[in-house]
Amino acid sequence: MPESNKPENGDIIKFTWKGKEMEGTFISIDSDFFNVKLENGYNISIKPQSFEIIKKGVSFAVNEGKGAKVSGKGKPISLITTGGTIVSKVDYRTGAVFPSLDIEELTSRFRYMEQNYRLKRVDFSNILSENIEPGQWVEIAKKTEHELRNSEGVVISHGTDTMSYTASALAFMFEKQMGPVILVGSQRSSDRPSSDSYLNLEAAVGFATSEFGEVGISMHHNSSDERIDLIRGTRSRKMHSTRRDAFKSIGEHPVGAFQDGLFSLSGKYRRKCRENVLKTKLEKEVSLVYFHPGLEVEDLEKSMDGKKGMVIMGTGLGHINTKYLQSISERVKGGMKAVATTQCIYGSTNLDIYSTGREMEKAGIISAGNILPETAYVKMMHLLGNYSEEEFEVLMKTNMRGEILEREELGVYL
Amino acid sequence: MPLPGNTMIGLEVHMQIDVGKLFCNCKSEGELLDASFTRRLHSTSGEIGSKDISTNYEESRDRLFKYIISGNSCLIEADEEPPKRINPGALKAALSMSLAFGSSILERVSVMRKVVIDGSNTGGFQRTSLVAIGGEINSGGVTAGITSICLEEDSCKKVDERENLVTYSLDRLGLPLIEISTAPDMKSADEAIAIAKEIGNRMMVLGLLRKGADSIRQDVNFSMGYGRVEIKGVSKLSSIKEILEAEAKRQEWLAKAVKIVKERGGYEELKFTEVSSLFRDSNSKMVIKGIEEGRRIFASKLPNFRGVMKTEGFRVGREIADALKQINIKGVIHYEELPAYGLTLAERDMVAAQLELKENDSFLMLIINSDSANMAKSTIEGRIEKILSLDFSETRAALVDNSTRYMRPLSGSSRMYPETDIPVITISSPLLESATEETPQPLSEFTADISKKYGISGQDAETLISERNIKKFTGIANDKNGKIISRIINQTIPELNKKYQREIEWENIKEVLEFCNENSLGRYSMEKALGLIYSGSRKEDALNLKLLRPLTEGQIKILIERHEINLHSNIADIMKKLNALDEGVVDPLLVAGLLNTEKNKGSN
Numbered sequence A: 001m002p003e004s005n006k007p008e009n010g011d012i013i014k015f016t017w018k019g020k021e022m023e024g025t026f027i028s029i030d031s032d033f034f035n036v037k038l039e040n041g042y043n044i045s046i047k048p049q050s051f052e053i054i055k056k057g058v059s060f061a062v063n064e065g066k067g068a069k070v071s072g073k074g075k076p077i078s079l080i081t082t083g084g085t086i087v088s089k090v091d092y093r094t095g096a097v098f099p100s101l102d103i104e105e106l107t108s109r110f111r112y113m114e115q116n117y118r119l120k121r122v123d124f125s126n127i128l129s130e131n132i133e134p135g136q137w138v139e140i141a142k143k144t145e146h147e148l149r150n151s152e153g154v155v156i157s158h159g160t161d162t163m164s165y166t167a168s169a170l171a172f173m174f175e176k177q178m179g180p181v182i183l184v185g186s187q188r189s190s191d192r193p194s195s196d197s198y199l200n201l202e203a204a205v206g207f208a209t210s211e212f213g214e215v216g217i218s219m220h221h222n223s224s225d226e227r228i229d230l231i232r233g234t235r236s237r238k239m240h241s242t243r244r245d246a247f248k249s250i251g252e253h254p255v256g257a258f259q260d261g262l263f264s265l266s267g268k269y270r271r272k273c274r275e276n277v278l279k280t281k282l283e284k285e286v287s288l289v290y291f292h293p294g295l296e297v298e299d300l301e302k303s304m305d306g307k308k309g310m311v312i313m314g315t316g317l318g319h320i321n322t323k324y325l326q327s328i329s330e331r332v333k334g335g336m337k338a339v340a341t342t343q344c345i346y347g348s349t350n351l352d353i354y355s356t357g358r359e360m361e362k363a364g365i366i367s368a369g370n371i372l373p374e375t376a377y378v379k380m381m382h383l384l385g386n387y388s389e390e391e392f393e394v395l396m397k398t399n400m401r402g403e404i405l406e407r408e409e410l411g412v413y414l
Numbered sequence B: 001m002p003l004p005g006n007t008m009i010g011l012e013v014h015m016q017i018d019v020g021k022l023f024c025n026c027k028s029e030g031e032l033l034d035a036s037f038t039r040r041l042h043s044t045s046g047e048i049g050s051k052d053i054s055t056n057y058e059e060s061r062d063r064l065f066k067y068i069i070s071g072n073s074c075l076i077e078a079d080e081e082p083p084k085r086i087n088p089g090a091l092k093a094a095l096s097m098s099l100a101f102g103s104s105i106l107e108r109v110s111v112m113r114k115v116v117i118d119g120s121n122t123g124g125f126q127r128t129s130l131v132a133i134g135g136e137i138n139s140g141g142v143t144a145g146i147t148s149i150c151l152e153e154d155s156c157k158k159v160d161e162r163e164n165l166v167t168y169s170l171d172r173l174g175l176p177l178i179e180i181s182t183a184p185d186m187k188s189a190d191e192a193i194a195i196a197k198e199i200g201n202r203m204m205v206l207g208l209l210r211k212g213a214d215s216i217r218q219d220v221n222f223s224m225g226y227g228r229v230e231i232k233g234v235s236k237l238s239s240i241k242e243i244l245e246a247e248a249k250r251q252e253w254l255a256k257a258v259k260i261v262k263e264r265g266g267y268e269e270l271k272f273t274e275v276s277s278l279f280r281d282s283n284s285k286m287v288i289k290g291i292e293e294g295r296r297i298f299a300s301k302l303p304n305f306r307g308v309m310k311t312e313g314f315r316v317g318r319e320i321a322d323a324l325k326q327i328n329i330k331g332v333i334h335y336e337e338l339p340a341y342g343l344t345l346a347e348r349d350m351v352a353a354q355l356e357l358k359e360n361d362s363f364l365m366l367i368i369n370s371d372s373a374n375m376a377k378s379t380i381e382g383r384i385e386k387i388l389s390l391d392f393s394e395t396r397a398a399l400v401d402n403s404t405r406y407m408r409p410l411s412g413s414s415r416m417y418p419e420t421d422i423p424v425i426t427i428s429s430p431l432l433e434s435a436t437e438e439t440p441q442p443l444s445e446f447t448a449d450i451s452k453k454y455g456i457s458g459q460d461a462e463t464l465i466s467e468r469n470i471k472k473f474t475g476i477a478n479d480k481n482g483k484i485i486s487r488i489i490n491q492t493i494p495e496l497n498k499k500y501q502r503e504i505e506w507e508n509i510k511e512v513l514e515f516c517n518e519n520s521l522g523r524y525s526m527e528k529a530l531g532l533i534y535s536g537s538r539k540e541d542a543l544n545l546k547l548l549r550p551l552t553e554g555q556i557k558i559l560i561e562r563h564e565i566n567l568h569s570n571i572a573d574i575m576k577k578l579n580a581l582d583e584g585v586v587d588p589l590l591v592a593g594l595l596n597t598e599k600n601k602g603s604n
Helices: A103-107 A111-116 A134-148 A163-173 A197-207 A297-304 A322-333 A355-362 A373-386 A392-396 B053-059 B088-100 B189-206 B237-263 B285-292 B316-325 B345-354 B370-388 B429-437 B443-454 B458-466 B470-474 B482-500 B506-518 B523-534 B553-562 B571-580 B588-603
Strands: A012-017 A020-030 A033-038 A043-046 A050-055 A070-072 A075-081 A088-090 A097-099 A117-123 A153-157 A174-176 A181-184 A215-220 A227-232 A236-238 A247-249 A256-259 A262-265 A286-290 A309-314 A337-342 A365-367 B008-016 B032-039 B064-070 B111-115 B125-133 B136-139 B142-153 B157-161 B165-169 B176-182 B216-223 B229-234 B296-302 B332-334 B362-368 B394-398 B404-408 B416-418
Touching: A012 A033, A020 A043, A043 B125, A070 A111, A075 A134, A111 A117, A117 A134, A134 A153, A134 A163, A134 A174, A153 A197, A163 A174, A163 A181, A163 A215, A163 A236, A163 A373, A181 A197, A197 A215, A197 A227, A197 A256, A197 A262, A215 A247, A227 A247, A286 A297, A286 A373, A297 A322, A309 A373, A322 A337, A322 A355, A337 A373, A355 A365, A373 A392, B008 B142, B008 B189, B088 B125, B088 B142, B088 B176, B088 B189, B088 B429, B136 B189, B142 B189, B176 B189, B189 B216, B189 B237, B189 B443, B189 B458, B216 B237, B229 B237, B229 B404, B237 B316, B237 B370, B237 B394, B237 B404, B285 B296, B285 B362, B296 B370, B316 B332, B316 B370, B316 B404, B345 B362, B362 B370, B443 B458, B443 B470, B443 B482, B458 B470, B458 B482, B470 B482, B482 B506, B482 B523, B506 B523, B553 B571, B553 B588, B571 B588
Parallel strands: A075 A117, A075 A153, A153 A181, A181 A215, A286 A309, A309 A337, A337 A365, B064 B165, B229 B394
Antiparallel strands: A012 A020, A012 A050, A020 A033, A033 A043, A070 A117, A088 A097, A215 A227, A227 A256, A236 A247, A256 A262, B008 B176, B008 B216, B032 B064, B111 B125, B111 B416, B125 B142, B136 B142, B142 B176, B157 B165, B216 B229, B296 B362, B332 B362, B394 B404
């Protein structure tokens, strides 16, 4: 096909297919197949016998990053966008989902939001959360710190896959914070009428005006569009790949809830402070290893090479095969920190009960108690980055950001 | 009343296919469970970046939707998991139907989302894909062109509807539907019925039509010169005629009303003013309750509309009320219907005086929250302006009394956008070949073929087809046992279902029949085995050769002698006694033979 004759996205074309003459809007071409939108709205993918452009059209330009940056007349809230499903729109040419968020669309949906808040959108990046690196946690933290100085609270839209890591990282970096920092995601993209993003965001903005001086996550409590939980970042975990209520508060009740336009906080939490204290150093040479039967000593060795610390997710009480203990012990003597968590996610490690545990302790492995594995990993990066080696073990076992449960209640499990 | 000469009728026939759900592994049937969840839906931009008029309209109603979970629903129906790949059996069925009508099949099928935010789909859209284009349907001298054949998901069944809460169940959601849309080539209800019947017949021949009252549903497109009206949910073919006649009558009276209003000088913008004070001493319960609940009374002149609101066949009042009902505003009152609702003529005249009504004028009165007044005004104006422009095009719902009710504006194409979770499906040659092999023949040909091949009567063949049992039958019958199997399926099983008030899954019945086939056990053995299963026996116990073997005449004779059964009593008693021995299956013909011999002996 000559280049000049090639239809472009949005052109109205007339074409013949299987002897039928048809008309439609050209979308794209994919190995000789024309993707055409027919007048009845259906897309078809066909190899036309012939075609002609009857009207040059307007491209289905996608309104990326469109919309106002500031909207509303109430309390100032900053909304930092980092991509992910919550700000997704569909690219109709490729069918792919891409990040975009129009805050006016959000505030105009609920009259009270326009009255109560003055939302400011701060574009951070358009990355899918699986591509976020620890270096970006620091960037987000700095931006958040800046925004906290000029607003009541900060909402960060984030892809759900690594949202708990970012939440924990921010939690440790903020020793003190002037307002709530609320991460919010969605499990159904906002191009669907059934998207959970509207309610998750509405709640996040509500929580951002509260006294909560910590980092939390605002997501669905269950499958219904009824109640949104505020989950402490360091106790949060994505427990389902697709459900709206994928995020659970592990081992403790959610700190707060949002329903019918109103939020309430019930759990123990740190109140917001007059100043921000941010410690952004992170030791990146830390590994997170999942123990499993068949894991070879050599594989573990490779995971420890060049590392200043390792979190190992052991079985049950935190146990690992004793055949690794000699090499771990040598590394620990060489200055590496080793921390054991549990793959069970719920419950605590305890290295006192069985001989394996005691041998692990002798080898210098520190028991993480009920700190979640991913949180322990982030905490280790934070401790190694900001504190001395001597302080490490004591701080690991000290509850710094609500990451350790002092007591576990019977009723808080699954 | 015959339909006008310029009538054009088109059909959209939706047929459920019984092959499990379209995008997950759930079964076609399932009980409702004691669990539910609630959702809200928001309209989103379509592919062209604009919101569809019909979806915007639904959103303005701001309702909560409740979904009752069923045994045949999973995370996919709950919109908690992306769809799995398309059900190949459903796709094949759509291809076979396309081939039956000479429709051209697309090499690639793209799944689309059709935005529907009335809550009938948990995702806020219905997944639908165009499978074939063109072709035609011929039936009894009538020909209708096919515009499209689509494969789509069925929606939720509505269980309950209240002001702001609509309840649906998930059992029907996601069932595959084949949708055949015709060109507006039919001129009468009879022609439409003939075409719809032919479509349904082919589907029955294909043998995959789901059982159940709503397995075939028709939408009827009708026009008589005032735009296309899409009438949704015509479930019975026989009602098409009455529905269309009623619709033609409605449009005729509406057009007459427009003429009258225009001749009088047309209509002016509505001006609603509060008239609550006029009703301070009203005895109308509707007024008293409304005021108590904080509502206020507004009225506006409706110039030149007197006499067309609710006189003779004129029903402009209802047209306005129906549009308001869709935005949850009930109880619009107009001049002509008073006195009514406890409101008096004196009260009517007070309002008329305040609004300075002239001879030809009517008024509209609303008892509403002042918040909704603007919305009510724009809804009424929109409705009136559209009617006056003689554009009656819209989507209407068929009601049980064969009248129709305004549902929403016609849906446009901007509510369609690609389903991003499902890659484009390429129709493979093996799938196409196997669909070609199963292309359904015309019903009469097929019935004759079945009857010949299996040695059964035409009527038995027809029953198997119309009761959706033909696939079951051909899956197990051959030229030798055809009669017996058709008897078991057409008679024995329905009788057992009735007797035991329950149904047994076909897979289990099939196993019983196959066991009997393999062991050369005949009709009575099959009936006995099925009886055992229905009465609660385990399969392992029921499928026992000792229990099911047919007794020979000699064996029966021995049993009669050993147990001293009186051959002079009636045959039913003898059969009962013999069956109670559990020694094997007794053929009543053999017993009758023995009785005859015994009688003859006696008479000798």
